Amino acid sequence: xxxxxxxxxxxxxxxxxxxxxxxxxxxxxxxxxxxxxxxxxxxxxxxxxxxxxxxxxxxxxxxxxxxxxxxxxxxxxxxxxxxxxxxxxxxxxxxxxxxxxxxxxxxxxxxxxxxxxxxxxxxxxxxxxxxxxxxxxxxxxxxxxxxxxxxxxxxxxxxxxxxxxxxxxxxxxxxxxxxxxxxxxxxxxxxxxxxxxxxxxxxxxxxxxxxxxxxxxxxxxxxxxxxxxxxxxxxxxxxxxxxxxxxxxxxxxxxxxxxxxxxxxxxxxxxxxxxxxxxxxxxxxxxxxxxxxxxxxxxxxxxxxxxxxxxxxxxxxxxxxxxxxxxxxxxxx
Ligand SMILES: Cc1cc2nc3c(=O)[nH]c(=O)nc-3n(C[C@H](O)[C@H](O)[C@H](O)COP(=O)(O)O)c2cc1C
Numbered sequence: 376x377x378x379x380x381x382x383x384x385x386x387x388x389x390x391x392x393x394x395x396x397x398x399x400x401x402x403x404x405x406x407x408x409x410x411x412x413x414x415x416x417x418x419x420x421x422x423x424x425x426x427x428x429x430x431x432x433x434x435x436x437x438x439x440x441x442x443x444x445x446x447x448x449x450x451x452x453x454x455x456x457x458x459x460x461x462x463x464x465x466x467x468x469x470x471x472x473x474x475x476x477x478x479x480x481x482x483x484x485x486x487x488x489x490x491x492x493x494x495x496x497x498x499x500x501x502x503x504x505x506x507x508x509x510x511x512x513x514x515x516x517x518x519x520x521x522x523x524x525x526x527x528x529x530x531x532x533x534x535x536x537x538x539x540x541x542x543x544x545x546x547x548x549x550x551x552x553x554x555x556x557x558x559x560x561x562x563x564x565x566x567x568x569x570x571x572x573x574x575x576x577x578x579x580x581x582x583x584x585x586x587x588x589x590x591x592x593x594x595x596x597x598x599x600x601x602x603x604x605x606x607x608x609x610x611x612x613x614x615x616x617x618x619x620x621x622x623x624x625x626x627x628x629x630x631x632x633x634x635x636x637x638x639x640x641x642x643x644x645x646x647x648x649x650x651x652x653x654x655x656x657x658x659x660x661x662x663x664x665x666x667x668x669x670x671x672x673x674x675x676x677x678x679x680x681x682x683x684x685x686x687x688x689x690x691x692x693x694x695x696x697x698x699x700x701x702x703x704x705x706x707x708x
Pocket of ligand 1: 393395397480553610
């Protein structure tokens, strides 16, 4: 029997975007603790890499999740090979994920050179083959999970009118549309009118449309769902430094809460990767946490020198001591 969590979601639903080197286990844990999205995504993982013994070992940490706290969770794959996608989709089902998503939107040159990510927009028949291969891969598992796709509206030009029907014909469970072309990278505002059009094109197919691009918070997400009729809205960058972004009950965030979250995240990060390991990734999060209050810029700069969670905790304590404890009670600007 097919298990399809998508059918059980109340609409509109709100999803965490897949973000490479961001939406890892520690980051998703922070969201699960402070305001869980309706659907979580892993960062993207190479299907070709997963199907190689050395690659599998290196990539498995990206697919770590807490089966109690993070469901429903979707793992995202990228590849230009239907065969690798077929095998990797089976593995994703075997790892207990609730869904598998295929990346057809990544603008990274190295990925596009392999023919993967957004480059698949230029090869619609291969893209369709890949989705069908993913479906076959999960169908051969005793727990067949739904297959979804995340893409953009086109490569150089807006090709939604032809590209979306190609995807819809393969009947994935859901399609996330990042409302920009590949050429636009993230340089122009997302075109939410095209999400409304995607909803119209998909009408009657049963395929869910998730809109994505530049959503600032949950109120904005609700408004965009209302305006476009999208079944769901996906938020990415708005979640950086803000583990409450999906929490409908959280109103004002005090500076102290943000600083505590920074330390909590650092500790979870360190516990997961080991002390000092990959701490450059954690420092990227500091840029987002140390933001929106007076003195934040100085704190940010100092945090760049931290090498582990204990350093970060000490730097935050010194910051509070230097600016005065009243900062803790103030609300973010
Ligand atoms: C640091 C970073 C990493 C990303 N990695 C991925 C990825 O692995 N897979 C993917 O489909 N999109 C990836 N994206 C794109 C996001 O999922 C999303 O489509 C984009 O950021 C627009 O949404 P936003 O404005 O809400 O952030 C990434 C974006 C950022 C900023």
